Amino acid sequence: MKILFVCLGNICRSPLAEAIFNHLAAQAGRANEFIVDSCGTGGWHAGEPPDPRTRAVAQQHGVALKRRARQFQRTDFNDFDLIVAMDRENVSDLLSFSTLKPEHRAKVKLLREFDPQADGNLDVPDPWYGGPDGFERVYQMIERSAKELLDSIPRP
Numbered sequence: 001m002k003i004l005f006v007c008l009g010n011i012c013r014s015p016l017a018e019a020i021f022n023h024l025a026a027q028a029g030r031a032n033e034f035i036v037d038s039c040g041t042g043g044w045h046a047g048e049p050p051d052p053r054t055r056a057v058a059q060q061h062g063v064a065l066k067r068r069a070r071q072f073q074r075t076d077f078n079d080f081d082l083i084v085a086m087d088r089e090n091v092s093d094l095l096s097f098s099t100l101k102p103e104h105r106a107k108v109k110l111l112r113e114f115d116p117q118a119d120g121n122l123d124v125p126d127p128w129y130g131g132p133d134g135f136e137r138v139y140q141m142i143e144r145s146a147k148e149l150l151d152s153i154p155r156p
């Protein structure tokens with residue numbers, strides 16, 4: 001199964017989601033079931049490594065960040081089975097492609113649909129403007145949600 005995590009810049013939230021999902025899948029002995037990637041709806045940071053604060057929180061938790069930022073492209077709708085957005089703005093950006101087929105729309109989910117503690121708040125907040133606390137909070141939110149997402153996908 002191919003899963004794409006999407007945020008705005010692909011330097012804070014979605015690289016963490018990619019790394020955490022990979023980590024949890026490996027822990028569950030399921031690494032070989034998934035191809036995981038991430039990208040941003042915007043291209044401003046394309047080619048850059050994750051934000052230093054993203055790298056710090058990933059290192060504290062022992063999860064590996066592997067790639068540089070890239071922008072979402074239309075072909076991702078064909079290439080991935082599941083497209084998991086960090087917030088509702090990302091979803092509306094993804095769905096704004098005018099000629100989107102229903103089967104492509106159906107692939108788009110919000111990560112916090114899987115958060116048992118979401119309490120009606122479906123956005124992973126953008127930690128870009130805040131301090132390290134925000135990155136730790138986002139890490140915990142993504143980890144809880146990614147675990148439920150993984151458990152929701154049946155083993156082959």
Ligand code: 4NP
Nearest residue numbers: 007008009010011012013128
């Ligand atoms: P991300 O965070 O979408 O979680 O990667 C952001 C990174 C950069 C910007 C916005 C959000 N920016 O405006 O440059």
